[in-house]
Amino acid sequence: MRGYCEEALRYGEMPVLNGSRPRQITVILNPVADKRKSRKNFDKYCAPLLHLAGISVNIIQTEFEGQARELVESLDEIVDTIVVAGGDGTVSEAVTGLLRRADGDLAVQRKFPIGILPLGRTNTVATSLFFDSAKVKMMAKATMGVIQEITKPIDVIKIEVLETEDELPGKPVYCLGGIQWGAYRDAYAKKDKYWYWGMLRSYVTYIFMGLKSEESGVSWQCKGHLSYILPCKGCSKCVQAVENDKSAHRWWHVFVQRQVTDPVSKDYSKVINEHCGSKLEQDFSTVDMSLTTANVCPNCIRDGDPHIQVAIGPPSVSFPGFVWEGWRRKYGKAPRTEQVLQARELEIRPVLKNNSENTEHWISIDNEDYEVKPIYATLLPKKVHVFYTPAESSS
Numbered sequence: 001m002r003g004y005c006e007e008a009l010r011y012g013e014m015p016v017l018n019g020s021r022p023r024q025i026t027v028i029l030n031p032v033a034d035k036r037k038s039r040k041n042f043d044k045y046c047a048p049l050l051h052l053a054g055i056s057v058n059i060i061q062t063e064f065e066g067q068a069r070e071l072v073e074s075l076d077e078i079v080d081t082i083v084v085a086g087g088d089g090t091v092s093e094a095v096t097g098l099l100r101r102a103d104g105d106l107a108v109q110r111k112f113p114i115g116i117l118p119l120g121r122t123n124t125v126a127t128s129l130f131f132d133s134a135k136v137k138m139m140a141k142a143t144m145g146v147i148q149e150i151t152k153p154i155d156v157i158k159i160e161v162l163e164t165e166d167e168l169p170g171k172p173v174y175c176l177g178g179i180q181w182g183a184y185r186d187a188y189a190k191k192d193k194y195w196y197w198g199m200l201r202s203y204v205t206y207i208f209m210g211l212k213s214e215e216s217g218v219s220w221q222c223k224g225h226l227s228y229i230l231p232c233k234g235c236s237k238c239v240q241a242v243e244n245d246k247s248a249h250r251w252w253h254v255f256v257q258r259q260v261t262d263p264v265s266k267d268y269s270k271v272i273n274e275h276c277g278s279k280l281e282q283d284f285s286t287v288d289m290s291l292t293t294a295n296v297c298p299n300c301i302r303d304g305d306p307h308i309q310v311a312i313g314p315p316s317v318s319f320p321g322f323v324w325e326g327w328r329r330k331y332g333k334a335p336r337t338e339q340v341l342q343a344r345e346l347e348i349r350p351v352l353k354n355n356s357e358n359t360e361h362w363i364s365i366d367n368e369d370y371e372v373k374p375i376y377a378t379l380l381p382k383k384v385h386v387f388y389t390p391a392e393s394s395s
């Protein structure tokens, strides 16, 4: 911590230009994150660094679920830097609030950055930005990112509920990490039921859930229809130079989101990709399925076409196989998959067993629970800027 304090102090001692006010940030803090330890951790490991750096901090504590989204969506004008202090759920809410704003695109174009302080129980995106095996060091690194003002753009998935006979489309939800559906997600979500097992609860969950099988309320069969559009690095079909942007609307633009690029950077008119905009379809039936962004899966999504990774697990699993795979995941091993697809946009129409109103089926979006519904997911590559600390600048 001492190294971080000294570095923060160096920023604090920098002279402020005549007439300009000290830097101000608004921290949206979820006080119930990480089993209510978030405020204490913020005061202990983040606030002192911000104060040493001479930053004026305005803290807003959320009072209910969804308030982080409402706050960001309803700010009159975004003047101060917004820093989200909490877990994945609060970060996803804040980004949803930002991108739902009428001026959301303007904020994004101006590269208005968001700070993420990993004060939750699950901090998937923050962990990939500030990875450190020590939680305290990760909090300090994330705070230094805000102080140093180094930013990088990250991908976002826009999730829209499709209109059906019983469902009107709501407002979109934006996600930075991914979506999980299936038996492993359900077991993970129910692990706190076994709190009396203490440290062992994550392990015994897979045993109990696996034993209860049908009655456990776990989704052993995720079935549905998937349509997806292949990713493209940029070609004559999908990239339009700025000057030509007002050019005639082509029929394929219904399927292909046009990318706008600097006309001098590259001439895409000569790049041909026959597969650009191609739509593929398939049915699926599996115990486990996920959508992942490159933000949290640097090893499975390498440089290349920006895309959402769709991972489909096996069609069924035995009891020992379920427990073994659950434990592997607990150790941070990558999930075993049967099929991995890459998509720029996709539509998922789940087919629910019994279609009964009494049976609830849940998925996780950035580790928050949502009811299973038909959705359209669109990748927004490098949509939001976040503060981060390059590996070499950490102390």
Ligand SMILES: CCCCCCCCCCCCC/C=C/[C@@H](O)[C@H](COP(=O)(O)O)NC(=O)CCCCC
Pocket (backbone or CB within 6 Å): 159, 160, 161, 169, 170, 171, 172, 173, 179, 180, 181, 289, 290, 291, 348, 350, 363, 369, 370, 371, 372, 373, 374, 375
């Ligand atoms: C691996 C992929 C599997 C995909 C299967 C299906 C996924 C279903 C996801 C459903 C996501 C719903 C996302 C959107 C919700 C909003 O439209 C809706 C309205 O928002 P608002 O107007 O701000 O209230 N919000 C909700 O329904 C919130 C539900 C909260 C439940 C705790």
Ligand SMILES: Nc1ncnc2c1ncn2[C@@H]1O[C@H](COP(=O)(O)OP(=O)(O)O)[C@@H](O)[C@H]1O
Pocket (backbone or CB within 6 Å): 030, 031, 032, 033, 034, 035, 062, 063, 064, 065, 066, 067, 086, 087, 088, 089, 090, 091, 093, 119, 120, 121, 122, 123, 368
């Ligand atoms: N004051 C509050 N009371 C109850 N829930 C809240 C409050 N503030 C935020 N939340 C909700 O808490 C949930 C979990 O938050 P999150 O930041 O992901 O922390 P954790 O990773 O510890 O679960 C989010 O859905 C968020 O909307």
